[in-house]
Amino acid sequence: LFEIPTLTALYQLGKLSPCETTETPNAIYNDKISLIRNDITKLEVDAIVNAANESLLGGGGVDGAIHRAAGPRLVRECEKLDGCPTGDAKITHAYNLPCKAVIHAVGPVYYTSKRQNMHTNFLQSCYRRSLQLAVKHGLKSIAFSALSTGIYGYPSEEAAVTALDEVRGFLEQGEGDSLERIVFCSFTEKDEKAYEKYVPEFFPPV
Numbered sequence: 001l002f003e004i005p006t007l008t009a010l011y012q013l014g015k016l017s018p019c020e021t022t023e024t025p026n027a028i029y030n031d032k033i034s035l036i037r038n039d040i041t042k043l044e045v046d047a048i049v050n051a052a053n054e055s056l057l058g059g060g061g062v063d064g065a066i067h068r069a070a071g072p073r074l075v076r077e078c079e080k081l082d083g084c085p086t087g088d089a090k091i092t093h094a095y096n097l098p099c100k101a102v103i104h105a106v107g108p109v110y111y112t113s114k115r116q117n118m119h120t121n122f123l124q125s126c127y128r129r130s131l132q133l134a135v136k137h138g139l140k141s142i143a144f145s146a147l148s149t150g151i152y153g154y155p156s157e158e159a160a161v162t163a164l165d166e167v168r169g170f171l172e173q174g175e176g177d178s179l180e181r182i183v184f185c186s187f188t189e190k191d192e193k194a195y196e197k198y199v200p201e202f203f204p205p206v
């Protein structure tokens with residue numbers, strides 16, 4: 001993972017340098033946060049986070065790509081999980097993928113959940129539940145796809161802010177001490193730009 005050029009480039013730019021002082025508390029987590037723009041199915045991290053739907057039976061977007069790359073045993077395991085409500089996540093094996101586990105998070109459909117003023121809560125809880133599952137299962141590195149920002153219509157910047165805020169809160173509360181790396185994996189330019197814009201705000205470089 002560390003040899004992928006975009007990530008290396010970010011380190012060279014000093015955007016993700018680890019913090020050597022605790023004067024800016026948020027910055028101590030910089031050495032755990034990475035941005036990458038890539039196909040998440042290629043990442044050799046412990047867990048990748050899928051943008052699933054409530055059925056957990058596959059679909060388009062990153063969900064389709066993950067199921068194709070994992071092979072048919074993934075859907076067979078998913079069939080046994082009895083779905084997953086919006087805002088929650090469930091974990092499975094990764095089968096033919098290079099990661100060790102897949103965490104299937106069900107993000108909100110933006111316009112529907114916004115009408116109920118639940119969009120932020122649902123997206124926050126997807127990130128929190130995914131991180132909790134990773135910790136519970138002893139997984140040390142986790143890569144998130146940009147949940148809900150594709151077919152589900154969540155604006156990229158608003159989604160990135162919510163994701164970064166939730167991950168920072170999780171680390172600040174000490175819940176993620178066992179996690180060594182948290183990767184935000186973008187696929188499109190708009191998501192990549194949103195993360196590049198807001199990572200320094202939530203995890204300021206020193």
Ligand code: AR6
Nearest residue numbers: 039040051053059060061062063146148149150151152187
């Ligand atoms: N690697 C990383 N990110 C990807 C990949 C990939 N291979 N392919 C797409 N993305 P989406 P949603 C990005 O639409 O909005 C499915 O049908 C994509 O650019 O996959 O949460 C599910 O079954 C976007 O930034 O998920 C649900 O029914 C992000 O992944 C529904 O779509 C999420 O886009 C979920 O919609």
